[in-house]
Amino acid sequence: MSEHKRLGFVRKYIFSTDHKIIGIQFLFSSLIFMAFGGLLAMLMRWQLGWPGAALPWMEKVAPAGMPGGVMVPEYYNMLFTMHGSVMIFFGVIPILAGAFGNYLIPLKVGAPDMAFPRLNMLSYWLFPIAAATVLAGFFVEGGAAASGWTAYPPLSGLKETMGPGQTLWAAGVVVLGFSSILGAVNYVATVINHRAPGMSFHRLPISIWALFTTAVLTLLATPVLAAAMILLLLDRSLGTSFFLPAGMIVDGNLLPHAGGQAILWQHLFWFYSHPAVYIMILPAMGFVSDILPTFSRKPIFGYHAIAYSAVAIGAVGFLVWAHHMFQSGMNPTLGTTFMISTMVVAVPTGVKVFSWLGTLWRGSIRLTTPMLHALGFISMFIIGGLTGIFLASTPVDMYFHDTYFVVGHIHYVLFGGSLFGAFAGITFWFPKMFGRRMNEPWGKIHFWLTFLFFNCVMFPMFSLGLGGMPRRIYDYTQYPGLVHFAGLNRMMSMAAFCLMASQLLFAFNFLYSLFRGKKAGENPWEATTLEWETPSPPPHGNFAKTPVVLRGPYEFSVPGRERDWQLQTEED
Amino acid sequence: MLLPEGASTIAPEVDRLFWIILWITGFFFFLVQGCLLLFVLKYHSRGGQKAAYVHGNAMVEVVWTVVPAVILLLLTVASQKVWAQIRSPRPITPGMIQVEVLAEQFAWNVRYPGPDGQFDTSDDITTINQLHLPVGRPALVRIRSKDVIHSFFVPQFRIKQDAVPGLPTQVWLEPTKAGEYELRCAELCGLGHYRMRGYVTTEPEEQFQKWLTETKANE
Structure with missing residues (x-):
C-alpha cells in the first residue's frame, strides 16, 4: 500500500480525490437538493389542497409565479417540472449512485480508492454546475422549464411555447450526464480491476452487484439522453426540426419547421429514462440485500438468484422503454412487444422480493433503524411493483396512462423504494462514514412517521387515478367530474406537510449525530463485509494492509462458531 | 373509489382485465405483506435464538420464478386479445x-x-x-x-x-x-x-x- 501524504483542507475536503470524501460530498449535496425538491412539492400540494388560495408571504419568494400569493398556472407547471427533475437528477440518482457508489465500492471490494480518482473528482464538480444551470431557469424571463421532467416536444422544443428556462434545463441535464458517465466509468473499472485478492465476483456483496449493474446501465443509456438533449437544444436555438413536424400553428402563426417527428424524442428520452428507473432502484435493492442478512443474522437466501436477477433487470430494462408510449401514436403492434418485455422484467423483480422474504424466514431479526427502513422498502416496493402490472397491460394502461395512478406508482417506486432504500443506507453506513452512531429512538420515530404519512399522501393517488384524474393539472376543480376529490386532495396535502415536517427529525438526528453521536467503533452492526474491518471513518487508502478474502459476504450464524458473524477475511 | 361506469363497448373488456389484475396483484400483495409481517413478528430476536444457517433452496427458487412467469404470460395473452380488438385498424363500414x-x-x-x-x-x-x-x-x-x-x-x-x-x-x-x-x-x-x-x-x-x-x- 502506498504512502498517503497529508493534504491541506481544500485538497482534503473540497477538491478531494478520495472516494470517501467524494461520496460524502454527493451525500450532502443530494440531501440538500431533495429537501429543495420536497419544498417544491409542498407548494404543489398547497395548490391541489386549496386551489387558488393565497399564500401571501410567497409573493416575496416568487413575485411572478405567485402574485398576491396566488399561484398562476405557469408556476404550477414549473413546480412539477422542477420537482421531478431535481428529485430524479439531483436527488435520487446522486444519492444512490453518487454517494453510496463512491463511498462503498472501493471499501467493499477491498481497494484503496477508485480506479480514476481525478475523474471521480470531476464527476462530483460537474454535478453542482449542472444543478446551478437547471435551477438558474427560475431567474430568467419566463421562468424555469415547465414542460414536465419528460419535456415532450413540441411543447419543450419551441421558443414560442417554452422560454429560455427550458434551454437551461436541457443544457444542465447534458452536463449532469457527463457527471454520471464519469462516475460510471470509475465504478465499472474499479469493480473489474481493483478487487482484493480472493474477492471473486461471486463473493461480492449484492450491493456491489447492484451498483455495478447500475454503472453499466448508466454508461450505455446516458449518451442517448445527451444526444436527445442536444437535438432538443438545436431545435430550440438553431431552428432545426428533429422533433418538430411541419404545419404547426402556434398563436395563429404557421411555424417554418418541417420533417421532424414529435415521438422520436419519446423513444430517445425513455431509452435513457426507463433504465434510469432501474438506476434509481437497483442500488436501493442492493443496500436492502446487505442490510437484511445483517439484521436477520442469516446468510442471504439465494445469493446467485439475487445477484443475477439484478443483471437480468438491467438487461431487460433496456428493452421496455416504449411502455411509456402505448398511447403515443406508436404502432400498436410495437406496444405488444413492449408489453411482453415489461411483463418479463417483473419476473426477476419478483425473485428478489421472494428471496428477501426467504432471508427473513428463520432468522433472528434485530429491528434497528436501518432494518426498519429496509423492511419499509420491501413493503412499499411491492406496491410500486404490483401497480406496475396494471400499467404494463396495454388496454388497462389506456385508462391509467397520464393519470394520478401513474403518479402514485412512480412515488411508490421512487420514494417508497429508492428513498426508503437511501434512508436504510444512510442509517446503516453513517457509523462507518462519520465514526459515530445515529440516535436509534429518533431514527425509529422518523421511520414510522415517514412510513405513515408517505402512505397517506401516495395511496389515495391510486383512487384519483381510478377516478380518471389526469396528472399535471393546476386546478382539477375545472372538471365538474373531479370536484368530489376535493376532500381527499386536502387530506393528502395535510399528510404531505406532515411528511415534510417529519424529515426535520431526520435532519436533526443526522446533524446532531455527526458531532455528538456515540462513537461507533469498527463494526457496530456485527456485519461481515470488508468495510467493517477498517476503522470508522476509514483512513485515506482504506485498509492498513490489503485484505485477503476467504469467503462470501453473508456468513452469519455459521454452526459451531461462538460469534454469529464471520468476516470475509476471517480464518476458520 | 373505483372506476367510473363504462359507456363504450371497450369499457367492459378493459374493466374485466382490470379486475383480473386487481385480484392477482391483490393476492400477491396480501401474501407478501403477510409473510413480511409474520416473519418479523415470529423471528424477532428476543431470547437470542440462533438463526438458521441456510443459503437457499433450489426447488423453492424455481417455483417462485416459474409461477409468476406463467401468470404474467397469461396476463399478457389476455391483454393482447383486448388490445388487438381495440387498436387494430378496422375497415370503414357504411354504418360507421x-x-x-x-x-x-x-x-x-x-x-x-x-x-x-x-x-x-x-x-x-x-x-x-x-x-x-x-x-x-x-x-x-x-x-x-x-x-x-x-x-x-x-x-x-x-x-x-x-x-x-x-x-x-x-x-x-x-x-x-x-x-x-x-x-x-x-x-x-x-x-x-x-x-x-x-x-x-x-x-x-x-x-x-x-x-x-x-x-x-x-x-
Whole structure:
C-alpha cells in the first residue's frame, strides 16, 4: 500500500480525490437538493389542497409565479417540472449512485480508492454546475422549464411555447450526464480491476452487484439522453426540426419547421429514462440485500438468484422503454412487444422480493433503524411493483396512462423504494462514514412517521387515478367530474406537510449525530463485509494492509462458531 | 373509489382485465405483506435464538420464478386479445360514423363530414369542445393536433389516445349508453392544460341527427 501524504483542507475536503470524501460530498449535496425538491412539492400540494388560495408571504419568494400569493398556472407547471427533475437528477440518482457508489465500492471490494480518482473528482464538480444551470431557469424571463421532467416536444422544443428556462434545463441535464458517465466509468473499472485478492465476483456483496449493474446501465443509456438533449437544444436555438413536424400553428402563426417527428424524442428520452428507473432502484435493492442478512443474522437466501436477477433487470430494462408510449401514436403492434418485455422484467423483480422474504424466514431479526427502513422498502416496493402490472397491460394502461395512478406508482417506486432504500443506507453506513452512531429512538420515530404519512399522501393517488384524474393539472376543480376529490386532495396535502415536517427529525438526528453521536467503533452492526474491518471513518487508502478474502459476504450464524458473524477475511 | 361506469363497448373488456389484475396483484400483495409481517413478528430476536444457517433452496427458487412467469404470460395473452380488438385498424363500414378531433392549445375542434361523408367539403359540420356521438353505432375518431401534443381521454369510454402534430392517429369506439361525459386533456400541453376540457354527449340516433342539423344551421 502506498504512502498517503497529508493534504491541506481544500485538497482534503473540497477538491478531494478520495472516494470517501467524494461520496460524502454527493451525500450532502443530494440531501440538500431533495429537501429543495420536497419544498417544491409542498407548494404543489398547497395548490391541489386549496386551489387558488393565497399564500401571501410567497409573493416575496416568487413575485411572478405567485402574485398576491396566488399561484398562476405557469408556476404550477414549473413546480412539477422542477420537482421531478431535481428529485430524479439531483436527488435520487446522486444519492444512490453518487454517494453510496463512491463511498462503498472501493471499501467493499477491498481497494484503496477508485480506479480514476481525478475523474471521480470531476464527476462530483460537474454535478453542482449542472444543478446551478437547471435551477438558474427560475431567474430568467419566463421562468424555469415547465414542460414536465419528460419535456415532450413540441411543447419543450419551441421558443414560442417554452422560454429560455427550458434551454437551461436541457443544457444542465447534458452536463449532469457527463457527471454520471464519469462516475460510471470509475465504478465499472474499479469493480473489474481493483478487487482484493480472493474477492471473486461471486463473493461480492449484492450491493456491489447492484451498483455495478447500475454503472453499466448508466454508461450505455446516458449518451442517448445527451444526444436527445442536444437535438432538443438545436431545435430550440438553431431552428432545426428533429422533433418538430411541419404545419404547426402556434398563436395563429404557421411555424417554418418541417420533417421532424414529435415521438422520436419519446423513444430517445425513455431509452435513457426507463433504465434510469432501474438506476434509481437497483442500488436501493442492493443496500436492502446487505442490510437484511445483517439484521436477520442469516446468510442471504439465494445469493446467485439475487445477484443475477439484478443483471437480468438491467438487461431487460433496456428493452421496455416504449411502455411509456402505448398511447403515443406508436404502432400498436410495437406496444405488444413492449408489453411482453415489461411483463418479463417483473419476473426477476419478483425473485428478489421472494428471496428477501426467504432471508427473513428463520432468522433472528434485530429491528434497528436501518432494518426498519429496509423492511419499509420491501413493503412499499411491492406496491410500486404490483401497480406496475396494471400499467404494463396495454388496454388497462389506456385508462391509467397520464393519470394520478401513474403518479402514485412512480412515488411508490421512487420514494417508497429508492428513498426508503437511501434512508436504510444512510442509517446503516453513517457509523462507518462519520465514526459515530445515529440516535436509534429518533431514527425509529422518523421511520414510522415517514412510513405513515408517505402512505397517506401516495395511496389515495391510486383512487384519483381510478377516478380518471389526469396528472399535471393546476386546478382539477375545472372538471365538474373531479370536484368530489376535493376532500381527499386536502387530506393528502395535510399528510404531505406532515411528511415534510417529519424529515426535520431526520435532519436533526443526522446533524446532531455527526458531532455528538456515540462513537461507533469498527463494526457496530456485527456485519461481515470488508468495510467493517477498517476503522470508522476509514483512513485515506482504506485498509492498513490489503485484505485477503476467504469467503462470501453473508456468513452469519455459521454452526459451531461462538460469534454469529464471520468476516470475509476471517480464518476458520 | 373505483372506476367510473363504462359507456363504450371497450369499457367492459378493459374493466374485466382490470379486475383480473386487481385480484392477482391483490393476492400477491396480501401474501407478501403477510409473510413480511409474520416473519418479523415470529423471528424477532428476543431470547437470542440462533438463526438458521441456510443459503437457499433450489426447488423453492424455481417455483417462485416459474409461477409468476406463467401468470404474467397469461396476463399478457389476455391483454393482447383486448388490445388487438381495440387498436387494430378496422375497415370503414357504411354504418360507421366518422369524426375528426383537432386539438389545439387549449380546445378541441370537432368536425363531422356532413351528408356527403367526405371531409374538407362545404357541408362539413364543425363545433368546439362538443363531441356528440350516437349510441349503438361504431365511430371512427380521427385525432390530430395543430400545435403540441395533447391527449384525447374520455374516462367513461376507457379511451386515451395522444393527439400528435404531424402524426394523425385514430380510435374506434361504440358508445353503449346515453349520457354526458368529460373529455379531459391527458398530456401536458402548456399553461392552459388544466382547463382543456371538452364535453362528450352520447344520445339516440334521432337526437344526434337533430343536433347535427341544428349545429350546421347555426354555423
